[in-house]
Amino acid sequence: MRKSLILILLFGAAAASAQDPPCTPKMQGLSETQISAVLCAGATAPLENEPMIVAVGGSQFETTVTQATSTLGLIVVNASVVDPVRAQENLLMLSGAETATLNYQTTSVPVKVLPADPLAARNYVRYQWAAGPAKAPNKDPANPATSSKDLNSIRFQGSGTYARGGVFGKLTAKEFRLQSIATIDIDSTDSDTPEFTDTNRAAAGVHFTNLSAGRFWMHGNGGVEGRFDQGFHSGVRNADVVLSVSGWAPFLRSHTLFSTKGEFIAAPLSFTASYGYRNRRQAGTSASGRVFEGTVLYHLFLFDDYQVSLSGKWTVNDMSDRALAVPRTQKLFKAKIAYLLNNQTGFKAVASFEDGSAGAMLKDVRNYFIGVALSKLDLGGKGGSQ
Amino acid sequence: MATDDDNPVPTSPLEQAAAVGDADAALLSVSTSAAPDDAKKAVIYNCIVLTFTQQGLPTINSQNARIVWSTIDDTVIILIGNGVTKCITGKGYTCPALAPVFATLKEMNQVTVVSDLVTGIVALVKP
Numbered sequence: 001m002r003k004s005l006i007l008i009l010l011f012g013a014a015a016a017s018a019q020d021p022p023c024t025p026k027m028q029g030l031s032e033t034q035i036s037a038v039l040c041a042g043a044t045a046p047l048e049n050e051p052m053i054v055a056v057g058g059s060q061f062e063t064t065v066t067q068a069t070s071t072l073g074l075i076v077v078n079a080s081v082v083d084p085v086r087a088q089e090n091l092l093m094l095s096g097a098e099t100a101t102l103n104y105q106t107t108s109v110p111v112k113v114l115p116a117d118p119l120a121a122r123n124y125v126r127y128q129w130a131a132g133p134a135k136a137p138n139k140d141p142a143n144p145a146t147s148s149k150d151l152n153s154i155r156f157q158g159s160g161t162y163a164r165g166g167v168f169g170k171l172t173a174k175e176f177r178l179q180s181i182a183t184i185d186i187d188s189t190d191s192d193t194p195e196f197t198d199t200n201r202a203a204a205g206v207h208f209t210n211l212s213a214g215r216f217w218m219h220g221n222g223g224v225e226g227r228f229d230q231g232f233h234s235g236v237r238n239a240d241v242v243l244s245v246s247g248w249a250p251f252l253r254s255h256t257l258f259s260t261k262g263e264f265i266a267a268p269l270s271f272t273a274s275y276g277y278r279n280r281r282q283a284g285t286s287a288s289g290r291v292f293e294g295t296v297l298y299h300l301f302l303f304d305d306y307q308v309s310l311s312g313k314w315t316v317n318d319m320s321d322r323a324l325a326v327p328r329t330q331k332l333f334k335a336k337i338a339y340l341l342n343n344q345t346g347f348k349a350v351a352s353f354e355d356g357s358a359g360a361m362l363k364d365v366r367n368y369f370i371g372v373a374l375s376k377l378d379l380g381g382k383g384g385s386q
Numbered sequence: 387m388a389t390d391d392d393n394p395v396p397t398s399p400l401e402q403a404a405a406v407g408d409a410d411a412a413l414l415s416v417s418t419s420a421a422p423d424d425a426k427k428a429v430i431y432n433c434i435v436l437t438f439t440q441q442g443l444p445t446i447n448s449q450n451a452r453i454v455w456s457t458i459d460d461t462v463i464i465l466i467g468n469g470v471t472k473c474i475t476g477k478g479y480t481c482p483a484l485a486p487v488f489a490t491l492k493e494m495n496q497v498t499v500v501s502d503l504v505t506g507i508v509a510l511v512k513p
Contacts, residue, residue: 026486036483072506118464250442262450346495
């Protein structure tokens, strides 16, 4: 059994590592007179003391390359701005941009622009998805003939985020620290049986960012959110309006156990919590009342090369006219295991186990999942729509 | 029993000074000169430890520690990059913005040993 699990993990990791690791050139204007860029391995590096033009939108400014060094598998370029009179203007131009182009010698490289102040509200789009086979034990008492065999399905997980500064482009002044985010999360299968996960959500909200309370709460957000859950197979739907908070709890740090090579440094426990009003429709009847939802994510590292990410989601449906079929409390626990093939490719081969129910799911599920994930990340500039 | 091998004859002036009880000369005779990069590496390592702790990550207790970039939010990655750059610059060195480097290491899903990170940044920091 253990050998089979390791073989499956390694197969998944090999398939994933066959792809080239994604690498997007990036730049940042950290001061008025200096810009820094990172080019991927294999790119043509600019020559030191030669000019490099930075094109942003319909404008551009000239820099002189002061450094082009290969390190950490990347090419790091440092350049000084030639015209100091326009330096402040250049910095403002960069701070609102998502992309720019570096032109040097005969080379032209599109780059993503990282904000100098990441706490300012930003515009960005981000998505990721994964697909793979899923199994679940057949616990159907009405069909004992097949109870000894697992059920099979194809599982799809996907999420997308659309973020804009301010209130979706309004009230974008920096001092407000307001961020609007719309998200879609899908986790479902091609099977109608309730033994499989079927929790899907669309949400939109406005949050204050950069809230903190020392080591107890850091990188926090707090705001108001509207969300809509829909079970594709069950037909259940929830509509909520809630107050929400999220962030890190640094006093609950990640831990490494039984490692001989050194400790892993990773994010501490992160959490989200929300409380508000819910309207739930299920089997033709509707109920409404208060709802609490809380999620936590914690990373644990075992031996020299295993990452276990443990997450839990608790839902309390405190609805006055709640139907008997609607559970008052739902709990969903998940454990993801990743294997570190080597430091260059990082942790790969997602295998997961989850138990419980959440959102629009009608009953507890127990799923095993092995898949290969693909993802894409887009970082944007700060401020609102411009 | 002592032999001649246990008490070798001093050959250099420093060793001769040490042999007659000059403590400073004795220390000098057995020490090696510090490489210029050593001080720079110490500054960079301390700046990494300080910034990671300030941003809520576990304290780095060893250069063997391995940073799992993928678990860290993008905003925090940029804060760490800006913090390490500012810290190194504050010690009198010139350092490019490190946020694009750290963000790319995250994008590539890399795990970085702290000693490798220090060595990599040494190549970027002037003088």
